[in-house]
Amino acid sequence: MRALVTGPRGFVGARIMDELAGEAIPAPSLRNVCEEDIRRIVDAAQPDVIIHTAAMSDISDCANDPGGSYRANVEIPIWLAGTGIKCVMFSTDQVYSGCTGAGPYVETDVAPANLYAQHKMEMEQRTLEINPETVHLRATWMYDMPKYGVPNRSNFLMKMFRDHDVYFSSAEHRAVTYVREVAENIRKAALLPGGAYNYGSENDLTMMEVAEWFKNELALPVAIHDTFSDRHLWMDCSKIKSYGIDFCTTIDGLQRCIADYAL
Numbered sequence: 001m002r003a004l005v006t007g008p009r010g011f012v013g014a015r016i017m018d019e020l021a022g023e024a025i026p027a028p029s030l031r032n033v034c035e036e037d038i039r040r041i042v043d044a045a046q047p048d049v050i051i052h053t054a055a056m057s058d059i060s061d062c063a064n065d066p067g068g069s070y071r072a073n074v075e076i077p078i079w080l081a082g083t084g085i086k087c088v089m090f091s092t093d094q095v096y097s098g099c100t101g102a103g104p105y106v107e108t109d110v111a112p113a114n115l116y117a118q119h120k121m122e123m124e125q126r127t128l129e130i131n132p133e134t135v136h137l138r139a140t141w142m143y144d145m146p147k148y149g150v151p152n153r154s155n156f157l158m159k160m161f162r163d164h165d166v167y168f169s170s171a172e173h174r175a176v177t178y179v180r181e182v183a184e185n186i187r188k189a190a191l192l193p194g195g196a197y198n199y200g201s202e203n204d205l206t207m208m209e210v211a212e213w214f215k216n217e218l219a220l221p222v223a224i225h226d227t228f229s230d231r232h233l234w235m236d237c238s239k240i241k242s243y244g245i246d247f248c249t250t251i252d253g254l255q256r257c258i259a260d261y262a263l
Protein backbone atom coordinates (compact mmCIF):
# COMPACT_ATOMS: atom_id res chain seq x y z
CA MET A 1 0.00 0.00 0.00
CA ARG A 2 1.63 3.23 -1.16
CA ALA A 3 0.34 5.74 1.37
CA LEU A 4 0.87 9.49 1.37
CA VAL A 5 0.76 10.51 5.03
CA THR A 6 -0.06 14.12 5.87
CA GLY A 7 1.18 15.43 9.22
CA PRO A 8 4.00 12.83 9.25
CA ARG A 9 5.78 14.70 12.06
CA GLY A 10 2.65 14.96 14.22
CA PHE A 11 1.59 12.80 17.18
CA VAL A 12 -0.45 10.28 15.17
CA GLY A 13 1.24 10.77 11.79
CA ALA A 14 4.73 9.95 13.08
CA ARG A 15 3.49 6.65 14.51
CA ILE A 16 1.69 5.80 11.28
CA MET A 17 4.93 6.53 9.40
CA ASP A 18 6.68 3.99 11.66
CA GLU A 19 3.90 1.44 11.22
CA LEU A 20 4.00 1.77 7.42
CA ALA A 21 7.78 2.03 7.16
CA GLY A 22 8.84 1.39 3.57
CA GLU A 23 5.32 1.99 2.24
CA ALA A 24 4.59 5.51 3.48
CA ILE A 25 5.51 8.77 1.82
CA PRO A 26 5.70 11.78 4.15
CA ALA A 27 3.80 14.81 2.83
CA PRO A 28 5.40 18.22 3.29
CA SER A 29 3.72 20.60 5.71
CA LEU A 30 0.27 21.63 4.46
CA ARG A 31 0.31 24.97 6.30
CA ASN A 32 -0.24 27.79 3.79
CA VAL A 33 -0.87 25.45 0.84
CA CYS A 34 -3.40 26.15 -1.92
CA GLU A 35 -5.41 23.60 -3.91
CA GLU A 36 -2.82 23.57 -6.69
CA ASP A 37 -0.06 22.77 -4.19
CA ILE A 38 -2.10 19.79 -2.95
CA ARG A 39 -2.49 18.50 -6.52
CA ARG A 40 1.26 18.82 -7.08
CA ILE A 41 2.07 16.96 -3.84
CA VAL A 42 -0.35 14.13 -4.67
CA ASP A 43 0.77 13.90 -8.34
CA ALA A 44 4.41 13.64 -7.23
CA ALA A 45 3.65 10.90 -4.67
CA GLN A 46 1.26 8.80 -6.84
CA PRO A 47 -0.25 7.16 -3.73
CA ASP A 48 -2.85 4.37 -3.56
CA VAL A 49 -4.27 6.06 -0.48
CA ILE A 50 -3.88 9.34 1.40
CA ILE A 51 -3.81 9.06 5.18
CA HIS A 52 -4.69 12.52 6.39
CA THR A 53 -3.64 13.32 9.95
CA ALA A 54 -2.62 16.98 9.53
CA ALA A 55 -5.08 19.26 11.27
CA MET A 56 -5.53 22.12 13.65
CA SER A 57 -6.43 19.77 16.46
CA ASP A 58 -6.59 21.92 19.58
CA ILE A 59 -10.15 22.98 20.48
CA SER A 60 -9.06 26.34 21.96
CA ASP A 61 -6.76 27.16 19.02
CA CYS A 62 -9.68 26.55 16.65
CA ALA A 63 -12.01 28.77 18.70
CA ASN A 64 -9.40 31.54 18.70
CA ASP A 65 -8.68 31.25 14.97
CA PRO A 66 -11.87 30.19 13.15
CA GLY A 67 -10.44 31.05 9.71
CA GLY A 68 -7.32 28.98 10.35
CA SER A 69 -9.42 26.09 11.60
CA TYR A 70 -11.65 26.26 8.52
CA ARG A 71 -8.65 26.21 6.19
CA ALA A 72 -6.93 23.34 8.04
CA ASN A 73 -9.93 21.24 8.99
CA VAL A 74 -12.35 21.76 6.07
CA GLU A 75 -10.71 23.25 2.97
CA ILE A 76 -7.51 21.17 2.92
CA PRO A 77 -9.49 17.90 3.34
CA ILE A 78 -11.83 18.99 0.52
CA TRP A 79 -8.84 19.59 -1.76
CA LEU A 80 -7.38 16.19 -0.84
CA ALA A 81 -10.69 14.44 -1.60
CA GLY A 82 -10.85 16.36 -4.89
CA THR A 83 -7.71 14.61 -6.13
CA GLY A 84 -9.80 11.44 -6.60
CA ILE A 85 -7.40 9.33 -4.50
CA LYS A 86 -9.00 7.35 -1.67
CA CYS A 87 -8.53 9.28 1.58
CA VAL A 88 -8.54 8.05 5.17
CA MET A 89 -9.07 11.13 7.31
CA PHE A 90 -8.87 11.57 11.05
CA SER A 91 -11.98 13.01 12.64
CA THR A 92 -12.85 13.19 16.33
CA ASP A 93 -15.15 11.96 19.10
CA GLN A 94 -15.84 15.68 19.71
CA VAL A 95 -18.60 15.33 17.08
CA TYR A 96 -20.60 13.88 20.03
CA SER A 97 -19.83 16.83 22.35
CA GLY A 98 -23.40 18.17 22.22
CA CYS A 99 -25.18 14.83 22.51
CA THR A 100 -27.64 14.73 25.40
CA GLY A 101 -28.58 11.03 25.34
CA ALA A 102 -26.98 8.59 27.74
CA GLY A 103 -24.63 6.96 25.19
CA PRO A 104 -22.62 5.15 24.00
CA TYR A 105 -23.11 6.93 20.70
CA VAL A 106 -23.26 5.36 17.26
CA GLU A 107 -22.02 7.13 14.15
CA THR A 108 -25.36 8.81 13.35
CA ASP A 109 -25.79 10.41 16.83
CA VAL A 110 -23.74 13.52 16.04
CA ALA A 111 -24.12 16.91 17.75
CA PRO A 112 -20.85 18.89 17.49
CA ALA A 113 -20.79 21.55 20.23
CA ASN A 114 -17.53 23.38 19.50
CA LEU A 115 -16.01 24.92 16.38
CA TYR A 116 -13.32 22.26 15.99
CA ALA A 117 -15.98 19.54 16.01
CA GLN A 118 -18.27 21.53 13.69
CA HIS A 119 -15.44 21.88 11.20
CA LYS A 120 -14.57 18.18 11.44
CA MET A 121 -18.26 17.37 10.82
CA GLU A 122 -18.31 19.64 7.77
CA MET A 123 -15.10 17.94 6.60
CA GLU A 124 -16.78 14.53 6.85
CA GLN A 125 -19.93 15.57 5.02
CA ARG A 126 -18.31 17.56 2.21
CA THR A 127 -15.49 15.13 1.43
CA LEU A 128 -17.96 12.24 1.30
CA GLU A 129 -20.03 14.24 -1.22
CA ILE A 130 -16.89 14.74 -3.35
CA ASN A 131 -15.57 11.19 -3.00
CA PRO A 132 -17.94 8.61 -1.43
CA GLU A 133 -14.93 6.30 -0.84
CA THR A 134 -13.55 8.66 1.82
CA VAL A 135 -13.11 7.05 5.24
CA HIS A 136 -13.41 9.15 8.40
CA LEU A 137 -11.94 7.77 11.59
CA ARG A 138 -13.47 9.38 14.66
CA ALA A 139 -10.63 9.13 17.14
CA THR A 140 -10.80 9.46 20.93
CA TRP A 141 -8.27 11.26 23.09
CA MET A 142 -5.08 9.24 22.44
CA TYR A 143 -2.06 8.67 24.64
CA ASP A 144 1.50 7.42 24.59
CA MET A 145 4.59 7.72 26.73
CA PRO A 146 7.43 9.99 25.54
CA LYS A 147 9.43 8.03 23.00
CA TYR A 148 12.74 8.78 21.31
CA GLY A 149 12.38 10.21 17.80
CA VAL A 150 8.61 10.80 17.77
CA PRO A 151 6.64 13.75 19.13
CA ASN A 152 4.31 13.48 22.09
CA ARG A 153 1.49 15.79 23.13
CA SER A 154 -0.56 16.48 26.22
CA ASN A 155 -2.46 13.30 26.96
CA PHE A 156 -4.06 11.29 29.75
CA LEU A 157 -0.84 9.51 30.77
CA MET A 158 1.23 12.67 30.79
CA LYS A 159 -1.35 14.38 33.00
CA MET A 160 -1.40 11.48 35.44
CA PHE A 161 2.40 11.36 35.67
CA ARG A 162 3.21 15.07 35.65
CA ASP A 163 0.36 16.94 37.38
CA HIS A 164 -0.11 17.09 41.15
CA ASP A 165 -3.86 17.60 40.67
CA VAL A 166 -5.97 16.26 37.81
CA TYR A 167 -9.64 16.95 37.08
CA PHE A 168 -11.98 14.29 35.73
CA SER A 169 -15.68 13.65 36.10
CA SER A 170 -17.45 10.87 37.97
CA ALA A 171 -20.33 11.29 35.50
CA GLU A 172 -18.49 11.58 32.19
CA HIS A 173 -18.19 8.60 29.88
CA ARG A 174 -15.54 8.73 27.18
CA ALA A 175 -12.65 6.54 26.12
CA VAL A 176 -8.94 7.11 25.89
CA THR A 177 -7.05 5.00 23.34
CA TYR A 178 -3.45 3.81 23.09
CA VAL A 179 -2.16 5.52 19.93
CA ARG A 180 -0.07 2.43 19.12
CA GLU A 181 -3.31 0.55 18.37
CA VAL A 182 -4.52 3.44 16.20
CA ALA A 183 -1.41 3.06 14.04
CA GLU A 184 -1.51 -0.75 14.05
CA ASN A 185 -5.06 -0.77 12.65
CA ILE A 186 -4.39 1.73 9.86
CA ARG A 187 -3.89 -0.83 7.08
CA LYS A 188 -7.30 -2.35 7.80
CA ALA A 189 -8.81 1.14 8.01
CA ALA A 190 -7.55 1.90 4.50
CA LEU A 191 -9.69 -1.01 3.21
CA LEU A 192 -12.94 0.22 4.78
CA PRO A 193 -15.79 1.34 2.56
CA GLY A 194 -16.42 5.09 2.56
CA GLY A 195 -18.15 6.56 5.62
CA ALA A 196 -17.56 7.59 9.21
CA TYR A 197 -16.39 5.14 11.87
CA ASN A 198 -15.92 5.35 15.62
CA TYR A 199 -12.25 4.34 15.78
CA GLY A 200 -10.83 3.64 19.21
CA SER A 201 -11.32 1.91 22.52
CA GLU A 202 -14.66 1.30 24.14
CA ASN A 203 -14.98 2.09 27.83
CA ASP A 204 -17.79 1.37 30.29
CA LEU A 205 -16.12 3.31 33.13
CA THR A 206 -16.32 7.01 33.87
CA MET A 207 -13.16 9.08 33.40
CA MET A 208 -12.89 9.38 37.19
CA GLU A 209 -12.92 5.57 37.49
CA VAL A 210 -10.28 5.24 34.76
CA ALA A 211 -8.06 7.79 36.48
CA GLU A 212 -8.51 6.08 39.88
CA TRP A 213 -7.67 2.71 38.32
CA PHE A 214 -4.48 4.08 36.73
CA LYS A 215 -3.44 5.89 39.90
CA ASN A 216 -3.87 2.72 41.99
CA GLU A 217 -2.20 0.45 39.41
CA LEU A 218 1.00 2.54 39.45
CA ALA A 219 0.71 3.97 42.99
CA LEU A 220 0.92 7.53 41.64
CA PRO A 221 0.89 10.46 44.10
CA VAL A 222 -1.62 12.45 41.98
CA ALA A 223 -4.80 13.94 43.53
CA ILE A 224 -7.92 13.33 41.41
CA HIS A 225 -10.72 15.90 41.65
CA ASP A 226 -14.28 15.53 40.40
CA THR A 227 -15.56 18.08 37.87
CA PHE A 228 -19.07 16.52 37.94
CA SER A 229 -19.39 17.24 34.21
CA ASP A 230 -21.98 14.97 32.62
CA ARG A 231 -20.83 15.58 29.04
CA HIS A 232 -20.13 12.30 27.25
CA LEU A 233 -17.95 11.50 24.25
CA TRP A 234 -18.75 7.84 24.63
CA MET A 235 -18.44 5.82 21.42
CA ASP A 236 -20.06 2.55 20.44
CA CYS A 237 -17.50 0.90 18.15
CA SER A 238 -19.63 -1.99 16.84
CA LYS A 239 -19.51 -0.66 13.27
CA ILE A 240 -15.72 -0.83 13.02
CA LYS A 241 -15.69 -4.20 14.82
CA SER A 242 -17.99 -5.58 12.13
CA TYR A 243 -15.13 -4.89 9.69
CA GLY A 244 -12.61 -6.79 11.86
CA ILE A 245 -11.03 -3.76 13.54
CA ASP A 246 -11.02 -4.44 17.25
CA PHE A 247 -9.40 -2.15 19.81
CA CYS A 248 -8.65 -3.08 23.42
CA THR A 249 -10.99 -1.55 25.98
CA THR A 250 -9.57 1.57 27.61
CA ILE A 251 -8.38 -0.40 30.68
CA ASP A 252 -6.86 -3.19 28.55
CA GLY A 253 -5.11 -0.58 26.38
CA LEU A 254 -3.65 1.10 29.46
CA GLN A 255 -2.53 -2.30 30.76
CA ARG A 256 -0.81 -2.99 27.44
CA CYS A 257 0.94 0.39 27.52
CA ILE A 258 2.08 -0.22 31.12
CA ALA A 259 3.58 -3.54 29.96
CA ASP A 260 5.12 -2.08 26.77
CA TYR A 261 7.01 0.57 28.73
CA ALA A 262 7.56 -1.55 31.86
CA LEU A 263 6.00 1.24 33.91
Ligand SMILES: NC(=O)c1ccc[n+]([C@@H]2O[C@H](COP(=O)([O-])OP(=O)(O)OC[C@H]3O[C@@H](n4cnc5c(N)ncnc54)[C@H](OP(=O)(O)O)[C@@H]3O)[C@@H](O)[C@H]2O)c1
Pocket: 007, 008, 009, 010, 011, 012, 013, 028, 029, 030, 031, 032, 052, 053, 054, 055, 056, 057, 058, 068, 072, 090, 091, 092, 093, 139, 140, 141, 142, 143, 153
Ligand atom coordinates in the same frame (compact mmCIF):
# COMPACT_ATOMS: atom_id res chain seq x y z
N1 LIG B 1 -4.35 13.63 19.51
C1 LIG B 1 -5.56 13.28 19.90
O1 LIG B 1 -5.78 12.84 21.05
C2 LIG B 1 -6.71 13.37 18.91
C3 LIG B 1 -8.00 13.05 19.36
C4 LIG B 1 -9.05 13.03 18.45
C5 LIG B 1 -8.81 13.33 17.11
N2 LIG B 1 -7.55 13.66 16.70
C6 LIG B 1 -7.35 13.95 15.29
O2 LIG B 1 -6.33 13.08 14.81
C7 LIG B 1 -5.51 13.73 13.84
C8 LIG B 1 -4.06 13.68 14.26
O3 LIG B 1 -3.94 14.30 15.53
P1 LIG B 1 -2.50 14.68 16.13
O4 LIG B 1 -2.65 14.72 17.59
O5 LIG B 1 -1.46 13.84 15.49
O6 LIG B 1 -2.34 16.17 15.58
P2 LIG B 1 -1.11 17.18 15.79
O7 LIG B 1 0.11 16.43 16.21
O8 LIG B 1 -1.61 18.30 16.63
O9 LIG B 1 -0.95 17.77 14.33
C9 LIG B 1 -0.61 16.97 13.23
C10 LIG B 1 0.09 17.81 12.20
O10 LIG B 1 -0.83 18.75 11.63
C11 LIG B 1 -0.06 19.77 11.02
N3 LIG B 1 -0.73 21.07 11.24
C12 LIG B 1 -0.84 21.73 12.40
N4 LIG B 1 -1.51 22.89 12.21
C13 LIG B 1 -1.81 22.93 10.89
C14 LIG B 1 -2.48 23.87 10.07
N5 LIG B 1 -2.96 25.01 10.58
N6 LIG B 1 -2.64 23.59 8.76
C15 LIG B 1 -2.16 22.44 8.23
N7 LIG B 1 -1.49 21.51 8.96
C16 LIG B 1 -1.32 21.77 10.28
C17 LIG B 1 1.34 19.75 11.65
O11 LIG B 1 2.27 19.31 10.68
P3 LIG B 1 3.40 20.34 10.11
O12 LIG B 1 4.06 20.93 11.33
O13 LIG B 1 4.27 19.44 9.31
O14 LIG B 1 2.67 21.35 9.32
C18 LIG B 1 1.21 18.67 12.73
O15 LIG B 1 2.38 17.92 12.91
C19 LIG B 1 -6.07 15.14 13.70
O16 LIG B 1 -6.99 15.14 12.64
C20 LIG B 1 -6.83 15.35 15.01
O17 LIG B 1 -7.87 16.27 14.84
C21 LIG B 1 -6.49 13.70 17.57
